[in-house]
Amino acid sequence: MSVPSAPEQRTALVTGAAGTMGRAATQGLLADGVRVAMADISLEALETVRNELAAKAPAERLYPIAFDISDPEACSHAVEKIGDEFGFIDILVNNAGILSKNKIADTTPEEWHKVFAVNLDGAFYLCKACLPSMRQRKWGRIINICSFAAKSGGITAGTAYSVSKSAMIGLTFSLAAETTATGITVNGIAPAYVKTPMVTEQLSEEERQAVIAKIPVGRYCEPEEFAHVVRFLASTLAGFITGEIIDQNGGLQFD
């Protein structure tokens, strides 16, 4: 078994860190002592989150970096910059994503490609850029944020979104298969209805009522509950788990 560095020497890259779940994951990893490179589209939004989180942890343990994950060159450049600032990336949390609610009849080819470019391609570029140093160091954690939409076909989520998240599960399995026995684990989380703007703003009141009525636990998932799963998968405790998609769906589906 490979021996990882101490948590304080580990670097995580969390994409979509200015969003609700990315922020919660960043805060959780920071609480575990890990340095976090926070990626998102807007530097201003990242700075705001950094300032909020800096009240709870030293600001120098957070590195905001703005880039578009759907741009392959921007991804390689960002990984290099994070390397210069913080050292190699040990933990990659592919969390950035966009929701599209359109079902197939209303999904344009442009929308399809845009959703895939962000929800899948970005994770592919970043995995490709981070894996060589993880392999070299014989330790790494990749955590792909999938969705219950992949398993349900999308209750309120649209076709492009649901299929992109299915592909994210496929990417997780492929990379897990390629990296067994290297000290790297590759896992996914399939959340349903986390209390974020995707639910509170992008769903209509009618949709929200219908969704709550369907979720057996009778509530939405808290972003902090999601972050706990990220922290566990990122830790040494989860070293024997790879190629797993952890459901976080309040009992919507058992498998």
Ligand SMILES: NC(=O)c1ccc[n+]([C@@H]2O[C@H](COP(=O)([O-])OP(=O)(O)OC[C@H]3O[C@@H](n4cnc5c(N)ncnc54)[C@H](O)[C@@H]3O)[C@@H](O)[C@H]2O)c1
């Ligand atoms: N909210 C839910 O109920 C739910 C359920 C299942 C899965 N998810 C997934 O969890 C992840 C986080 O969702 P959230 O609800 O926190 O969303 P959010 O919209 O609050 O955060 C997503 C973040 O990704 C960033 N982003 C979007 N496109 C980007 C790009 N091209 N480059 C860099 N950053 C980009 C956004 O700026 C945003 O800050 C997403 O992948 C989402 O699909 C969410």
